[in-house]
Amino acid sequence: MDLKEKLISSFMAFENNVDVEHPVHDIRTEAIKNFETKGFPSKKEEAWKYTSLNSLQKIDFSIFPKEDNALEYKDVKRYSIHEIDTYKIVFIDGIYSSYLSETTHDGVDICLMSSALTKPMYRQVIDVYFNKVASKDESLTTLNTAFSREGAYIYIPKNKMPKKPVEILHFATGNEASLLLQPRNLVIVEENAEVQIIERHQSLTTNEVLTNSVTEIFAAESAIVDYYKIQNDANTASLIDNTYINQKSKSNVNVHTFSFGGKLTRNNLNFYQNGEYMDSTMKGVTILGEKQHVDHHTLVHHIEPNCESHQDYKGIYGENSTGVFNGKIIVDKIAQKTNAFQQNNNILVSDKATINTKPQLEIFADDVKCSHGCTIGQLDEDALFYMQSRGIPKKEARALLMYAFANNVLESVRIPEVKGRINKLIAKKLGVNLGFDL
Amino acid sequence: MLEIKDLHASVEDKEILKGINLEVKAGEVHAIMGPNGSGKSTLASVIAGKEEFEVTKGSVSLEGEDLEEVAPEERAHKGVFLSFQYPVEIPGVSVTNFMKTAINESRKAKGLEDMPAKDMLKLIREKSELLEIDRKFLSRSLNEGFSGGEKKRNEIFQMAMLEPKVAILDETDSGLDIDALRIVANGVNKLKSKDNAVIVITHYQRLLDYIVPDFVHVLHNGKIVKSGGKELAMELEEKGYDWIKQEATV
Known part of the structure; x- marks a missing residue:
């Protein structure tokens, strides 16, 4: 049985463990249907031309992890930003670890998706936000939606800011020979509120792990969101990270992606600017070696006038590593006075390393400033001398x-x-x- | 101190240096002059060890040691310094951090510990004052957005920090106004001693009014065609290079 079939047949077992009466379950059943029609993306699709999921699909992943895996703090401390105090939402093999976590309901909600999707007090928020910015037809996102049950839930009410940054940490113990994880995060930052989030996925053994993660972020008017993704995983760990951001006027959302390892990493980072006078920033540093592969796909959709976006991705590729940067900017006809900047600079330090970089600009407005630049080079010999x-x-x-x-x-x-x-x-x-x- | 014997060097199979002989003793200042394309900058690069140039014949030695197999950084550790005609911009690395790294790498090569931070700061302050360099300037990215004069002054600041045995100044006077020229020349003169040597590469007599050479050599078509005292520089200033070229052809 291939992975697609296995996932579809597992959906029924999954339904035994969730509340099928909850409206979210209608979203799940819709999503699994979509995944069944589309299946995994293949290299024939333009967006997946340079990233193949074929070999991953041949692995017999466990879809549901066992519930009894534990880790000691000392074993995972080094993966967190332990120099400072943080809220922590920690998952071990996809299961929440209350022992390693520090959540809060003190003025803000920094807790679990599983609570938000089941408890009546969150129902209204879920109705308004859940699956509202995530794609309803991108197949890996719908796969995640179908199995959405656990992850981080962060709600920052108007004018609030949590006392400290939030860390979302996923550990894979290797107790399963190969494990598929599908965390689902929801981040809502209300008017004039602020949050800082650090996300990391870490496999602790050489057993195969595939994570297909979806994060939805809603930044209301004048909200500020700083999101840091640290990707430095084992060479048997793969990550498909789908992030969808809905921004309102005067908000400011910054996403930094640091990719230093992992077998295969695909970052789908999507910004939708629903308002004016806002700023979206995407920055990345990628340093790869061995046979590592990272694919950054960004999208900024300028829907209304007077907004800015800034993209700056730097890549250093050594040994047999491969990289992809595909930066898409759409400027709608009414989105005049848009300033959109995109920069992707790469250095190849090995003859066997590869980078494919492609800016994709679709500009329908006429009074805009858009610039893009891609460079691929070696280190400057004159500077070295x-x-x-x-x-x-x-x-x-x-x-x-x-x-x-x-x-x-x-x-x-x-x-x-x-x-x-x-x-x-x-x-x-x-x-x-x-x-x-x- | 520095001995160059029958030096031939090529780049991409084109011979540029065609048999240069030059001996520079401790305490001496030598000027190398010559028209464009005569090989002056190539000579400077070959002494500093740029790999692009292939030494096909002859040798360069420092205090009796042949430098042929010696990497550029090791030449620097042994006391060779080149002030670049076109200093390279290095965004993201401040002047201070660059000098810290350079000095500590040189100390490491000599088996010494890193220079204590306090001593480093003191040294930087002392040498930047010598070149009349503003403190703010030192935290800027190396050469990035520097004016021509600032770049050259920064080169001599680096020379002051590294205290080389043989300093080669490749057209350090180009791009300098008269005030900057005076500051740079004054810096070089203060660094001069009986234990080190300076080679000044220049087109014009102007710099030599301030850094007075003991010997002047004229390079033409990859060879030294004439040598003399400082009066030769004045003669060149007056008469240009044509008579030298003619003399060389004859």
């Missing part, structure tokens, strides 16, 4: 240049401890210790 002539060995000179290359993406990271962590990961990934932070 200059540094060597000052006594800096070639290896360190290369590292310093690469470090500097990624640097301006880190400038916009607003949590110093996150910046510090990313700095360390970059230094480690480049194999040097520079002795100072840039």
Whole structure:
């Protein structure tokens, strides 16, 4: 049985464990039908031309994890931003770990999707927001919707800001030979409210893991959302990360994606600008080696006038790694005075590494500023010689240049401890210790 | 100190240096002049160890050691310094961090610990004052958005920090106004001692009014065609290079 068939037949078993009377279940049944029609995307589709899911579909993934896996804090501490106090929503093999988590209902809700989808007190919010920005026809998103049950639920009411950042952490223990995880997150930030979120998926063994995650973010008027995705997973872990963001006027949403590892990572990051005078920022640093593969697909849809979007992705590809950047910007006819910027710069440090980069601009308004630029290059030989002539060995000179290359993406990271962590990961990934932070 | 013997060097099979002989002793200042395309910058790059140039014959040695197999960074550790004609912009690396890295890498190569932060700051302050460099300037990205004069002044600041045995100044005077020229020349003169040597590469006599050479050499078509004292520079300023070219052809 292939993975698609297995998923469809598992849906009935899944239905035994959820409330089929809840309106969300109608959404689930609609979604599984869509997935049944479409199946997994193939390389024939333009959006999946450079990323193949074929080999993953041959793996016999467990769809439902066992419930008795536990981890000690000391074993996972290093994967969290432990230098500062944070709220934590921690999942082990897809199951919530109350022992490792710290949730709150003190003025804000930082808790579980499973509660939000079952308890009557959340019903109204779920009716208004659940599955409202996520795609209803993209097959992997609908697959996640069909099996949506658990994940993080974050609700920040008007004018509020949580006391500390929120970490969403997923650990895979390897107790299953191969495991499929489908977390579903919902983040609602009301008018003039603010939140900072750090998300990480980490496999702790060499057993196969595939995560197909969906996050919906709603930023109301003047809301501020800072979202950091740290992707540095094991070489047997794959991630399909689907993020959908609905922004209202004067809001500000920043998503940083740091991709340093994993077998296959696909980031689908979609911004919908439903309002005026807002700002959407997408930044990424990708540093890959071995046979790692990362595919960044971004979409910014400028629906109304006077908005900005900023995209800046830097990639460093070594050994046999492969990367994809596809940045789509749509500017509707009425979205005049749009400023949309997109930049994707790549360095190939190995002859066997590959990057496919493609800007995709669909502009229907006439009074807009849109710029895009893609570069693929090697390190500047003149700069290397200059540094060597000052006594800096070639290896360190290369590292310093690469470090500097990624640097301006880190400038916009607003949590110093996150910046510090990313700095360390970059230094480690480049194999040097520079002795100072840039 | 620096000895160049029958040096031939090519780039992409085109021979640019065609047999250069030059001996520079400690405490001396040498000027190398010559028309465009005569090989002046190539000579500077070959001494600093740029791999693009292939030494096909002859040798460069520093204090008796042949530099042929020595990487550019090791040459720097041994005391070779090149002030670039076109300093490279390195966005994202501040002048201070660049110098810290350079100095500590050089110390590491000599088996020394990193320089304590306090000493480093003191050294930076002292040397930046020598070149009349504003403190704010030091936290900017290296050479990025610097004016021509700022870049050159920054080169000499680096020279002051690294205290080389042999400093080659490749057209350090180009792009400088008279005030900046004076500051740069003054910096070089203060760094000069009986234990080090300076090679000044220039088109014009102007810089040599401030950094007075002991010897002047004229490079033409990859060879030194004439050598003399500082009066040769004045003669060149007056008469141009044509008579040298003619003399060389004859």
